């Protein structure tokens with residue numbers, strides 16, 4: 001354990017969250033109607049340019065949905081709206097059937113169960129794999145509590161479980177900075193999983209991975225499907241094919257709206273999709 005780094009990390013996380021805890025505290029998310037995320041007609045303009053144009057999308061509880069589309073289609077802006085980083089000019093974003101995400105701040109949205117993985121891995125490079133997971137687990141505690149709290153058997157069990165899921169059991173004590181790119185990505189996903197998010201947004205998770213790492217990532221996501229809802233933004237069609245297994249819906253974004261939605265084979269055969277994206 002490196003107490004100063006641990007303190008620094010815990011402090012940053014606690015500061016981030018302390019501002020907002022009381023607002024979300026006690027808030028229950030209801031998934032009774034089977035909907036994890038409901039996005040309705042969101043529009044975002046940057047200096048008059050519409051990055052999102054009445055975008056609507058529904059993700060079911062436990063669903064794994066891949067979002068594809070050309071550069072500039074609005075994929076990142078959509079994730080920014082869901083996670084509170086960008087406020088749409090108009091439209092609705094609900095988590096479950098009752099939580100209006102547009103009235104919550106970015107940290108509150110994370111706290112209520114929406115995890116986001118950016119393209120670049122952001123782990124604590126100087127800490128070990130175990131310490132990274134430990135810190136993610138304690139993120140809700142105050143700094144003192146995070147530093148002096150000893151993990152209970154249930155929490156150790158959860159770390160074990162996540163280590164297994166992310167294929168890093170053999171690297172527990174390894175310094176995160178020494179992991180491969182793919183392993184860092186898995187570790188960061190593991191850190192998100194420590195908070196047990198109901199919805200995970202993943203931005204190009206396999207960019208820069210080897211073929212083997214990509215395949216393992218697909219296996220990981222397929223394991224998470226059902227227990228979590230996953231929204232995966234990806235350009236790698238082989239990976240999308242692995243994830244959708246010929247039976248899941250994919251969504252194609254173009255110019256800030258949904259251009260097509262359906263099985264990968266269907267959207268790949270869709271003339272409009274070929275024209276703006278796949279045929280390039």
Ligand SMILES: Nc1ncnc2c1ncn2[C@@H]1O[C@H](COP(=O)(O)OP(=O)(O)OP(=O)(O)O)[C@@H](O)[C@H]1O
Nearest residue numbers: 046047050051069070071072073074075076077078
């Ligand atoms: N802060 C901003 N200010 C001005 N324009 C922006 C801003 N953020 C995004 N845009 C524009 O909005 C459009 C959508 O961008 P966005 O990053 O959401 O697309 P994307 O589908 O994620 O693209 P990529 O696949 O390249 O990541 C682009 O034309 C982009 O230039």
